[in-house]
């Protein structure tokens with residue numbers, strides 16, 4: 001399994017949000033780190049085919065991002081995901097499954113399986129408006145997994161999670177990353193330093209660091225902050 005991003009570029013008026021990015025990803029967890037405005041969301045939307053690039057390509061095992069076959073292989077949790085507050089967790093998953101064209105019987109089975117995986121089985125019948133931030137986030141991940149994606153893209157999934165939720169989230173992602181490609185974005189180093197196999201650090205639409213990070217290289221947080229130091233006084 002290989003995701004190949006080749007010279008991917010996206011510009012909004014005079015702002016180049018993603019600037020000729022090239023990278024090859026195999027299975028594992030990738031932590032996309034960058035300050036606000038670095039281009040993380042734009043990159044993720046391009047990888048999910050929600051946004052069309054100005055130039056460059058994205059392929060998963062030779063399938064182009066613009067194809068139905070590619071779409072069938074990905075799961076996406078956007079930053080501001082719209083949950084329906086009066087739906088129960090189960091209703092919501094069945095609704096999302098219908099949108100994804102999954103047959104009813106299969107959808108019910110898969111929804112139960114996923115509610116178990118994200119530890120929401122007991123809350124499946126409760127309305128989403130009564131869910132905590134972490135519970136909503138786990139439900140969001142469950143909907144992204146409905147079609148058993150080979151590529152899972154999560155935009156700032158750790159926002160608003162309490163410490164206990166974080167541990168649970170980390171374990172879940174590590175499990176999914178064993179067999180799939182997972183890309184998750186954040187601007188907080190501690191959210192990903194123990195969960196990502198590979199760090200992708202973004203600034204001004206480009207990767208300024210990509211690779212594994214181990215403690216012998218020093219403190220990732222210090223390194224990260226140093227990259228943005230010149231912006232502190234702006």
Ligand SMILES: Nc1ncnc2c1ncn2[C@@H]1O[C@H](COP(=O)(O)OP(=O)(O)OP(=O)(O)O)[C@@H](O)[C@H]1O
Pocket residue numbers: 012013015016017034035036037038039040041042043187
């Ligand atoms: N629809 C748009 N129209 C114009 N400019 C945009 C648009 N979307 C993003 N931008 C700009 O492109 C740049 C990258 O934005 P992007 O949202 O990808 O960054 P980000 O790293 O995800 O930041 P955040 O953490 O705030 O979501 C920013 O300068 C942003 O203002």
